[in-house]
Amino acid sequence: ISRRHAIAGLAAMPLVSIGSTRSRAAEFVFKYATGQDPTHPVNLRAAEAIARIREATGGRVEINLFPANQLGSDTDLISQARSGGIEILNISSSILATLVPSCGMLNTGFAFPDYDHVWKAMDGAFGDHVRAQITKSGLFVTDKIWNNGFRQVSSSTRRIATPDNIKGFKIRVPVAPMLTSLFQSLGASPTPINFNEVYSALQTKIVEGQENALPLIYTTKLYEVQNSISMTDHVWDGFWVVGNRRAFASLPNNLRDIVVNEINASAIAQRQDVAKLSDTLRGDLQSKGIAFVDVDRAAFRETLRKSGFYKNWQGKFGDELWNKLQDVVGPL
Ligand code: X2X
Numbered sequence: 001i002s003r004r005h006a007i008a009g010l011a012a013m014p015l016v017s018i019g020s021t022r023s024r025a026a027e028f029v030f031k032y033a034t035g036q037d038p039t040h041p042v043n044l045r046a047a048e049a050i051a052r053i054r055e056a057t058g059g060r061v062e063i064n065l066f067p068a069n070q071l072g073s074d075t076d077l078i079s080q081a082r083s084g085g086i087e088i089l090n091i092s093s094s095i096l097a098t099l100v101p102s103c104g105m106l107n108t109g110f111a112f113p114d115y116d117h118v119w120k121a122m123d124g125a126f127g128d129h130v131r132a133q134i135t136k137s138g139l140f141v142t143d144k145i146w147n148n149g150f151r152q153v154s155s156s157t158r159r160i161a162t163p164d165n166i167k168g169f170k171i172r173v174p175v176a177p178m179l180t181s182l183f184q185s186l187g188a189s190p191t192p193i194n195f196n197e198v199y200s201a202l203q204t205k206i207v208e209g210q211e212n213a214l215p216l217i218y219t220t221k222l223y224e225v226q227n228s229i230s231m232t233d234h235v236w237d238g239f240w241v242v243g244n245r246r247a248f249a250s251l252p253n254n255l256r257d258i259v260v261n262e263i264n265a266s267a268i269a270q271r272q273d274v275a276k277l278s279d280t281l282r283g284d285l286q287s288k289g290i291a292f293v294d295v296d297r298a299a300f301r302e303t304l305r306k307s308g309f310y311k312n313w314q315g316k317f318g319d320e321l322w323n324k325l326q327d328v329v330g331p332l
Helices: 003-007 041-056 074-083 101-107 115-122 125-136 177-185 195-203 214-219 245-249 253-287 297-306 309-317 319-329
Strands: 028-033 061-066 088-092 139-141 146-150 152-155 170-173 189-192 209-212 228-231 236-244 291-294
Touching: 028 074, 041 061, 041 253, 061 253, 074 088, 074 236, 101 125, 101 177, 101 236, 101 309, 101 319, 115 125, 115 236, 115 253, 115 319, 125 139, 125 236, 125 319, 139 245, 146 214, 146 253, 152 214, 170 177, 170 195, 177 189, 177 297, 177 309, 195 209, 209 214, 214 253, 236 245, 253 291, 297 309, 309 319
Parallel strands: 028 061, 028 088, 170 189, 170 209, 228 291
Antiparallel strands: 088 236, 139 236, 146 236, 152 209, 152 228
Protein backbone atom coordinates (compact mmCIF):
# COMPACT_ATOMS: atom_id res chain seq x y z
CA ILE A 1 0.00 0.00 0.00
CA SER A 2 1.49 3.40 -0.89
CA ARG A 3 1.79 5.86 1.95
CA ARG A 4 -0.66 8.18 0.24
CA HIS A 5 -3.21 5.39 -0.03
CA ALA A 6 -2.58 4.26 3.53
CA ILE A 7 -3.01 7.77 4.90
CA ALA A 8 -5.82 8.83 2.64
CA GLY A 9 -7.34 5.41 3.18
CA LEU A 10 -10.24 6.97 5.00
CA ALA A 11 -11.72 8.19 1.72
CA ALA A 12 -11.11 4.82 0.07
CA MET A 13 -12.16 2.87 3.15
CA PRO A 14 -15.87 2.06 3.25
CA LEU A 15 -16.76 3.29 6.72
CA VAL A 16 -18.24 0.27 8.43
CA SER A 17 -21.52 0.93 10.20
CA ILE A 18 -22.04 -0.84 13.49
CA GLY A 19 -24.10 -4.00 13.15
CA SER A 20 -23.73 -6.82 10.72
CA THR A 21 -24.74 -6.84 7.09
CA ARG A 22 -25.95 -10.38 6.49
CA SER A 23 -25.32 -11.56 2.94
CA ARG A 24 -28.06 -13.90 1.58
CA ALA A 25 -25.55 -16.68 0.87
CA ALA A 26 -23.55 -16.26 4.06
CA GLU A 27 -23.64 -19.29 6.36
CA PHE A 28 -21.11 -17.70 8.72
CA VAL A 29 -21.22 -14.01 9.67
CA PHE A 30 -18.26 -12.90 11.80
CA LYS A 31 -17.46 -9.58 13.53
CA TYR A 32 -13.80 -8.55 13.17
CA ALA A 33 -12.87 -5.84 15.71
CA THR A 34 -9.78 -3.63 15.84
CA GLY A 35 -8.70 -0.67 17.93
CA GLN A 36 -7.06 1.26 15.11
CA ASP A 37 -8.25 4.13 12.95
CA PRO A 38 -9.83 3.05 9.62
CA THR A 39 -6.81 4.51 7.77
CA HIS A 40 -4.28 2.35 9.67
CA PRO A 41 -2.79 -0.55 7.67
CA VAL A 42 -4.29 -2.96 10.22
CA ASN A 43 -7.72 -2.10 8.83
CA LEU A 44 -6.75 -1.53 5.20
CA ARG A 45 -5.17 -4.99 4.98
CA ALA A 46 -7.92 -6.65 7.03
CA ALA A 47 -10.47 -5.27 4.57
CA GLU A 48 -8.50 -6.81 1.69
CA ALA A 49 -8.40 -10.20 3.44
CA ILE A 50 -12.15 -9.99 4.08
CA ALA A 51 -12.84 -9.36 0.40
CA ARG A 52 -10.61 -12.27 -0.66
CA ILE A 53 -12.33 -14.55 1.87
CA ARG A 54 -15.80 -13.60 0.58
CA GLU A 55 -14.61 -14.34 -2.95
CA ALA A 56 -12.82 -17.60 -2.17
CA THR A 57 -15.72 -19.00 -0.08
CA GLY A 58 -18.36 -17.99 -2.64
CA GLY A 59 -19.94 -15.71 -0.05
CA ARG A 60 -20.37 -18.47 2.53
CA VAL A 61 -18.17 -16.54 5.03
CA GLU A 62 -19.13 -12.89 5.56
CA ILE A 63 -16.90 -10.83 7.86
CA ASN A 64 -17.79 -7.32 9.02
CA LEU A 65 -14.93 -5.06 10.11
CA PHE A 66 -15.39 -2.79 13.15
CA PRO A 67 -12.33 -0.48 13.46
CA ALA A 68 -11.36 2.14 16.06
CA ASN A 69 -12.80 0.40 19.15
CA GLN A 70 -16.36 0.81 17.81
CA LEU A 71 -17.36 -2.34 19.75
CA GLY A 72 -15.47 -1.56 22.96
CA SER A 73 -12.05 -0.86 24.47
CA ASP A 74 -9.18 -3.24 23.79
CA THR A 75 -9.54 -4.90 27.18
CA ASP A 76 -13.33 -5.24 26.66
CA LEU A 77 -12.72 -6.76 23.23
CA ILE A 78 -10.52 -9.51 24.69
CA SER A 79 -13.47 -10.55 26.89
CA GLN A 80 -15.82 -10.39 23.88
CA ALA A 81 -13.50 -12.60 21.80
CA ARG A 82 -13.40 -15.14 24.63
CA SER A 83 -17.20 -15.12 25.11
CA GLY A 84 -18.08 -15.08 21.40
CA GLY A 85 -19.43 -11.51 21.37
CA ILE A 86 -17.04 -11.02 18.48
CA GLU A 87 -15.42 -13.72 16.38
CA ILE A 88 -12.14 -12.06 15.33
CA LEU A 89 -9.96 -9.51 17.17
CA ASN A 90 -6.81 -7.65 16.26
CA ILE A 91 -5.14 -7.08 19.64
CA SER A 92 -1.73 -5.86 20.69
CA SER A 93 0.46 -8.52 22.21
CA SER A 94 1.28 -6.09 25.03
CA ILE A 95 -2.39 -5.97 26.07
CA LEU A 96 -3.12 -9.66 25.41
CA ALA A 97 -0.41 -10.19 28.05
CA THR A 98 -3.11 -9.41 30.65
CA LEU A 99 -4.57 -12.82 29.70
CA VAL A 100 -1.44 -14.59 28.35
CA PRO A 101 1.61 -13.29 30.30
CA SER A 102 4.23 -14.54 27.80
CA CYS A 103 2.68 -12.24 25.16
CA GLY A 104 4.38 -9.40 27.01
CA MET A 105 7.83 -10.78 26.42
CA LEU A 106 8.09 -9.49 22.88
CA ASN A 107 7.91 -6.01 24.46
CA THR A 108 11.11 -6.62 26.43
CA GLY A 109 12.85 -3.24 26.40
CA PHE A 110 15.34 -2.69 23.55
CA ALA A 111 15.33 -6.42 22.72
CA PHE A 112 14.99 -6.04 18.94
CA PRO A 113 17.59 -3.98 17.05
CA ASP A 114 15.69 -4.17 13.74
CA TYR A 115 12.91 -5.91 11.82
CA ASP A 116 15.13 -8.79 10.63
CA HIS A 117 15.48 -9.89 14.25
CA VAL A 118 11.75 -9.29 14.91
CA TRP A 119 10.52 -11.61 12.15
CA LYS A 120 13.21 -14.22 12.84
CA ALA A 121 11.93 -14.43 16.43
CA MET A 122 8.21 -14.09 15.74
CA ASP A 123 8.15 -16.54 12.81
CA GLY A 124 10.43 -18.97 14.66
CA ALA A 125 10.58 -20.96 17.91
CA PHE A 126 9.93 -17.89 20.10
CA GLY A 127 6.74 -16.95 18.24
CA ASP A 128 5.58 -20.58 18.18
CA HIS A 129 5.93 -20.76 21.96
CA VAL A 130 3.93 -17.57 22.52
CA ARG A 131 1.20 -18.69 20.10
CA ALA A 132 0.95 -22.04 21.93
CA GLN A 133 0.31 -20.10 25.14
CA ILE A 134 -2.42 -18.05 23.42
CA THR A 135 -4.06 -21.30 22.25
CA LYS A 136 -3.85 -22.68 25.80
CA SER A 137 -5.76 -19.59 27.01
CA GLY A 138 -8.75 -20.76 24.93
CA LEU A 139 -8.41 -18.34 22.01
CA PHE A 140 -7.84 -19.30 18.38
CA VAL A 141 -4.77 -17.51 16.95
CA THR A 142 -3.58 -17.08 13.36
CA ASP A 143 0.02 -17.92 12.51
CA LYS A 144 1.53 -14.61 11.42
CA ILE A 145 1.73 -11.73 13.89
CA TRP A 146 0.94 -8.27 12.49
CA ASN A 147 3.13 -5.21 12.97
CA ASN A 148 2.39 -2.40 15.43
CA GLY A 149 5.89 -1.04 14.98
CA PHE A 150 8.72 0.27 17.13
CA ARG A 151 7.35 2.51 19.84
CA GLN A 152 8.49 6.12 20.41
CA VAL A 153 7.80 8.51 23.31
CA SER A 154 5.71 11.60 22.58
CA SER A 155 5.23 14.56 24.91
CA SER A 156 3.41 17.87 25.23
CA THR A 157 5.56 19.21 28.09
CA ARG A 158 9.23 18.23 27.80
CA ARG A 159 11.82 17.15 25.21
CA ILE A 160 13.03 13.71 26.30
CA ALA A 161 16.63 13.10 25.19
CA THR A 162 18.22 11.31 28.16
CA PRO A 163 17.06 8.95 30.92
CA ASP A 164 17.17 11.89 33.36
CA ASN A 165 14.57 13.74 31.26
CA ILE A 166 12.01 10.95 31.71
CA LYS A 167 12.10 10.87 35.51
CA GLY A 168 8.64 11.61 36.91
CA PHE A 169 7.24 11.93 33.38
CA LYS A 170 3.47 11.27 33.50
CA ILE A 171 3.15 8.88 30.58
CA ARG A 172 0.14 6.91 29.34
CA VAL A 173 0.85 3.29 28.59
CA PRO A 174 -1.55 0.60 27.29
CA VAL A 175 -3.08 -1.74 29.87
CA ALA A 176 0.11 -3.77 29.49
CA PRO A 177 2.21 -5.11 32.40
CA MET A 178 5.52 -5.03 30.51
CA LEU A 179 5.18 -1.42 29.37
CA THR A 180 4.07 -0.29 32.82
CA SER A 181 7.11 -2.04 34.28
CA LEU A 182 9.49 -0.60 31.67
CA PHE A 183 8.57 3.01 32.39
CA GLN A 184 8.50 2.48 36.14
CA SER A 185 12.03 1.05 35.82
CA LEU A 186 13.08 4.18 33.91
CA GLY A 187 11.76 6.31 36.78
CA ALA A 188 8.75 7.67 34.88
CA SER A 189 5.18 7.67 36.18
CA PRO A 190 3.16 5.38 33.87
CA THR A 191 -0.68 5.29 33.84
CA PRO A 192 -2.38 2.40 32.02
CA ILE A 193 -5.23 3.80 29.88
CA ASN A 194 -7.11 2.07 27.03
CA PHE A 195 -6.24 3.46 23.62
CA ASN A 196 -9.70 4.87 22.90
CA GLU A 197 -9.24 7.27 25.84
CA VAL A 198 -5.68 8.37 24.97
CA TYR A 199 -6.48 11.46 22.88
CA SER A 200 -8.67 13.00 25.60
CA ALA A 201 -6.21 12.05 28.36
CA LEU A 202 -3.49 13.96 26.49
CA GLN A 203 -5.79 16.86 25.61
CA THR A 204 -6.87 17.35 29.24
CA LYS A 205 -3.28 16.89 30.45
CA ILE A 206 -4.19 13.93 32.67
CA VAL A 207 -0.90 12.68 31.25
CA GLU A 208 2.02 14.56 29.64
CA GLY A 209 2.71 12.01 26.96
CA GLN A 210 2.30 8.53 25.58
CA GLU A 211 4.35 6.06 23.59
CA ASN A 212 3.43 4.49 20.28
CA ALA A 213 4.68 3.76 16.77
CA LEU A 214 4.52 6.64 14.27
CA PRO A 215 1.65 5.13 12.20
CA LEU A 216 -0.53 5.05 15.35
CA ILE A 217 0.44 8.60 16.31
CA TYR A 218 -0.31 9.85 12.80
CA THR A 219 -3.56 8.02 12.03
CA THR A 220 -5.05 8.89 15.44
CA LYS A 221 -3.91 12.52 15.08
CA LEU A 222 -2.09 12.54 18.43
CA TYR A 223 0.17 15.22 16.90
CA GLU A 224 -2.71 17.64 17.64
CA VAL A 225 -2.14 17.20 21.39
CA GLN A 226 1.60 16.46 21.46
CA ASN A 227 4.57 18.58 20.32
CA SER A 228 7.62 16.34 20.40
CA ILE A 229 8.53 12.72 19.69
CA SER A 230 11.69 11.12 21.08
CA MET A 231 12.89 8.29 18.85
CA THR A 232 13.50 5.77 21.65
CA ASP A 233 12.51 2.58 19.75
CA HIS A 234 12.14 1.30 23.31
CA VAL A 235 10.10 -1.76 22.30
CA TRP A 236 8.72 -3.42 19.21
CA ASP A 237 5.06 -4.39 19.45
CA GLY A 238 2.90 -6.69 17.38
CA PHE A 239 -0.80 -7.36 16.89
CA TRP A 240 -2.15 -10.89 17.16
CA VAL A 241 -5.27 -11.69 15.15
CA VAL A 242 -7.13 -14.00 17.53
CA GLY A 243 -10.52 -15.65 17.27
CA ASN A 244 -13.27 -17.12 19.35
CA ARG A 245 -12.47 -20.81 19.54
CA ARG A 246 -16.05 -22.07 19.11
CA ALA A 247 -16.62 -19.80 16.12
CA PHE A 248 -13.50 -21.06 14.34
CA ALA A 249 -14.31 -24.67 15.26
CA SER A 250 -17.76 -24.18 13.65
CA LEU A 251 -16.14 -23.50 10.27
CA PRO A 252 -15.66 -26.52 7.96
CA ASN A 253 -11.91 -27.17 7.59
CA ASN A 254 -11.73 -25.86 4.02
CA LEU A 255 -13.41 -22.55 4.96
CA ARG A 256 -11.29 -22.14 8.08
CA ASP A 257 -8.14 -22.68 6.00
CA ILE A 258 -9.22 -19.94 3.59
CA VAL A 259 -9.94 -17.52 6.47
CA VAL A 260 -6.60 -18.20 8.16
CA ASN A 261 -4.53 -18.18 4.98
CA GLU A 262 -5.98 -14.86 3.79
CA ILE A 263 -5.51 -13.21 7.18
CA ASN A 264 -1.91 -14.50 7.27
CA ALA A 265 -1.29 -13.14 3.76
CA SER A 266 -2.55 -9.72 4.82
CA ALA A 267 -0.31 -9.86 7.90
CA ILE A 268 2.80 -10.12 5.69
CA ALA A 269 1.70 -7.16 3.57
CA GLN A 270 0.75 -5.11 6.64
CA ARG A 271 4.17 -5.70 8.21
CA GLN A 272 5.82 -3.92 5.29
CA ASP A 273 3.22 -1.13 5.29
CA VAL A 274 4.02 -0.21 8.90
CA ALA A 275 7.78 -0.51 8.39
CA LYS A 276 7.61 1.82 5.38
CA LEU A 277 5.29 4.31 7.11
CA SER A 278 7.56 4.40 10.15
CA ASP A 279 10.36 5.58 7.83
CA THR A 280 8.30 8.16 5.96
CA LEU A 281 5.95 9.61 8.56
CA ARG A 282 8.68 11.61 10.33
CA GLY A 283 8.44 14.27 7.60
CA ASP A 284 4.65 14.30 7.70
CA LEU A 285 4.64 14.67 11.48
CA GLN A 286 7.22 17.47 11.34
CA SER A 287 4.91 19.28 8.94
CA LYS A 288 2.21 18.95 11.63
CA GLY A 289 4.46 20.76 14.11
CA ILE A 290 6.13 17.82 15.85
CA ALA A 291 9.77 18.31 16.93
CA PHE A 292 11.80 15.08 16.70
CA VAL A 293 14.42 14.24 19.33
CA ASP A 294 17.06 11.61 18.54
CA VAL A 295 18.18 9.86 21.72
CA ASP A 296 21.05 7.68 22.95
CA ARG A 297 19.17 4.34 23.22
CA ALA A 298 22.13 2.66 24.92
CA ALA A 299 21.78 5.10 27.85
CA PHE A 300 18.10 4.15 28.29
CA ARG A 301 18.92 0.45 28.01
CA GLU A 302 21.68 0.79 30.63
CA THR A 303 19.24 2.50 33.00
CA LEU A 304 16.85 -0.42 32.55
CA ARG A 305 19.64 -2.93 33.16
CA LYS A 306 20.79 -1.17 36.32
CA SER A 307 17.21 -1.19 37.63
CA GLY A 308 17.14 -5.01 37.52
CA PHE A 309 14.42 -4.92 34.82
CA TYR A 310 15.90 -7.73 32.68
CA LYS A 311 16.69 -10.02 35.62
CA ASN A 312 13.19 -9.53 37.07
CA TRP A 313 11.47 -10.40 33.81
CA GLN A 314 13.76 -13.33 33.07
CA GLY A 315 12.66 -14.71 36.43
CA LYS A 316 8.98 -14.18 35.59
CA PHE A 317 9.12 -15.62 32.03
CA GLY A 318 11.52 -18.45 32.83
CA ASP A 319 14.81 -19.40 31.16
CA GLU A 320 13.25 -21.59 28.44
CA LEU A 321 11.33 -18.74 26.79
CA TRP A 322 13.98 -16.14 27.68
CA ASN A 323 16.62 -18.19 25.88
CA LYS A 324 14.37 -18.64 22.83
CA LEU A 325 14.41 -14.85 22.48
CA GLN A 326 18.12 -14.52 23.31
CA ASP A 327 18.88 -17.17 20.64
CA VAL A 328 17.74 -14.56 18.12
CA VAL A 329 18.64 -11.18 19.64
CA GLY A 330 21.67 -12.11 21.76
CA PRO A 331 22.12 -11.59 25.52
CA LEU A 332 19.51 -9.27 26.99
O1 X2X B 1 -2.89 0.98 22.99
C1 X2X B 1 -1.90 1.23 22.29
O2 X2X B 1 -1.01 2.06 22.55
C2 X2X B 1 -1.75 0.44 21.01
C3 X2X B 1 -2.82 0.84 20.07
O3 X2X B 1 -0.49 0.64 20.44
C4 X2X B 1 -1.86 -0.96 21.38
O4 X2X B 1 -2.72 -1.63 20.89
C5 X2X B 1 -0.90 -1.44 22.34
